[in-house]
Amino acid sequence: MKLLTKWIFVFTICVSLIMISFPASALSGNAANDQINTENKIGINAAKDRVVQYLGTDRAVKSGDIQYRGDVKSPMGTSYSLSHGKDLFYINQETGEVELAYFYQTLPEYKVLPSIISAEKAEAIAKAYAEKNYQNFSRKNMQMIMNRLYDRSAGGQDYIFGWAEEDSGAYTLNRVYISVNAYDGNIISYLAKERTITTSLTPEIEKTDAIAIAIGQFEGITSPRAEATLSVICLETDIQRLAWLVNVHGDRKDDIAQGGEVLVDALNGEVILFNPFN
Amino acid sequence: MKRFKIGIVLLALLLAAMAIVPCVSAYRADNWGPNYGLLEDFSNAAYNAAAEQSSMGYGAYYDSDNSASTAWSNLPSDQVFSFNGHGNNGKIIFYDNTAIYANYPSSPQSISSLTSGQLNDLALAVFVSCNSGYSTSNLLTSTVAQGGDAAIGFTGEITKAQSDYWTGKLWYYLDQSYSIQNAANMAQADTLSSYWYAYGGIDTMTYRQSGSGYSRVLDPAVAGV
Numbered sequence: 001m002k003l004l005t006k007w008i009f010v011f012t013i014c015v016s017l018i019m020i021s022f023p024a025s026a027l028s029g030n031a032a033n034d035q036i037n038t039e040n041k042i043g044i045n046a047a048k049d050r051v052v053q054y055l056g057t058d059r060a061v062k063s064g065d066i067q068y069r070g071d072v073k074s075p076m077g078t079s080y081s082l083s084h085g086k087d088l089f090y091i092n093q094e095t096g097e098v099e100l101a102y103f104y105q106t107l108p109e110y111k112v113l114p115s116i117i118s119a120e121k122a123e124a125i126a127k128a129y130a131e132k133n134y135q136n137f138s139r140k141n142m143q144m145i146m147n148r149l150y151d152r153s154a155g156g157q158d159y160i161f162g163w164a165e166e167d168s169g170a171y172t173l174n175r176v177y178i179s180v181n182a183y184d185g186n187i188i189s190y191l192a193k194e195r196t197i198t199t200s201l202t203p204e205i206e207k208t209d210a211i212a213i214a215i216g217q218f219e220g221i222t223s224p225r226a227e228a229t230l231s232v233i234c235l236e237t238d239i240q241r242l243a244w245l246v247n248v249h250g251d252r253k254d255d256i257a258q259g260g261e262v263l264v265d266a267l268n269g270e271v272i273l274f275n276p277f278n
Numbered sequence: 279m280k281r282f283k284i285g286i287v288l289l290a291l292l293l294a295a296m297a298i299v300p301c302v303s304a305y306r307a308d309n310w311g312p313n314y315g316l317l318e319d320f321s322n323a324a325y326n327a328a329a330e331q332s333s334m335g336y337g338a339y340y341d342s343d344n345s346a347s348t349a350w351s352n353l354p355s356d357q358v359f360s361f362n363g364h365g366n367n368g369k370i371i372f373y374d375n376t377a378i379y380a381n382y383p384s385s386p387q388s389i390s391s392l393t394s395g396q397l398n399d400l401a402l403a404v405f406v407s408c409n410s411g412y413s414t415s416n417l418l419t420s421t422v423a424q425g426g427d428a429a430i431g432f433t434g435e436i437t438k439a440q441s442d443y444w445t446g447k448l449w450y451y452l453d454q455s456y457s458i459q460n461a462a463n464m465a466q467a468d469t470l471s472s473y474w475y476a477y478g479g480i481d482t483m484t485y486r487q488s489g490s491g492y493s494r495v496l497d498p499a500v501a502g503v
Contacts, residue, residue: 074472155485189467257408257435275437278407
């Protein structure tokens, strides 16, 4: 019994220490508020100011209204996640650029659905927004890669437009995607990244070879059709690769989609990602 | 000294109880992520969803190797039903090739054959499979027709990497008290931000609802209304 009591005592102390440590770790984000320009990154207060600047004077938002939610890590870098109400913003910690803005949607419950704005009008809105917020939009060779109206049934309708920089026949990581509410033309989301391209843009693997490699990943697929585009990708931290993005479709089997996406390294033919359909 | 020992034991029991209590909930969330074999294992997506749901107050479960019959028998008791895996607009397929159907009356596992209102307690169903929300008759419409408040699916083909990621983010934002629609939208944005070359089909999200089901917040855990 003595031994048991001793172990229970030790267990209790350990659990108590763990529980006490949680609030401390949860608060550690706030402590970072005072962080300034260490490791070449901007501070949180500077990031908040950037959101204020991004939203413009119309919204009359103050830096103090913006909350720090944490850091968001992706293969292409780390951002501060900030919120204003329930609107969300990711600010790149190195460049201070807004890389994601999402405006919380409270779609009115229409008795009769209003008509939607035209694709041309929505595109003009999105392009003007991109030109205003993406520093080098007009200076880079930005090509439209996406232009689509989505009918989400109960979720309403929206457009998504995407542009990517084209260089030497490849799409780079410099891209902008904008979602526009199809009823009122308001921006729903803005995603943008700009990076210095460090990989070669000259493929060593022919497109037809990449397609053959990709199709070969799908065992038993029948009547495969495929299309491929050359893009710079970054799926591992700060590692850029030139890849053929190959989309493969086969005949449906038991009415289930067959195929998927394969990323083939355009310099050496390695399969970077085999990504079948669900 | 004896009182001290009893006090220590009671304190230890209290701490153990504090760890267990959050796992017990009146609200049930079932997450199905079949493991069909090499490179087609969806169990991680189901696990990640369950972890977030647990934090929201759901009694959350995940499974990769149960037949459709188990999921089917649980469905009327679910407040949340989530599936990641193969399927189309008319069915979802489990690891052993058994299925739950949207509208296939000759099968005993057809959602349309449920008694009307049998899914009244279901706050949200998420069908993360290709084409699950395609056309006017699909898994989503059948679910809502039988009483489900809201259902999310995809009109197009979706790829595994992006759709697994989207699922984790959907439940992350629901756990942050975002409405269903906004959580799904933010998950879509985060997915593209991470896979910065293509949506992998998750841009084809679609919703069905009864009332204003897709505007609901599921944190803390709720049942269907």
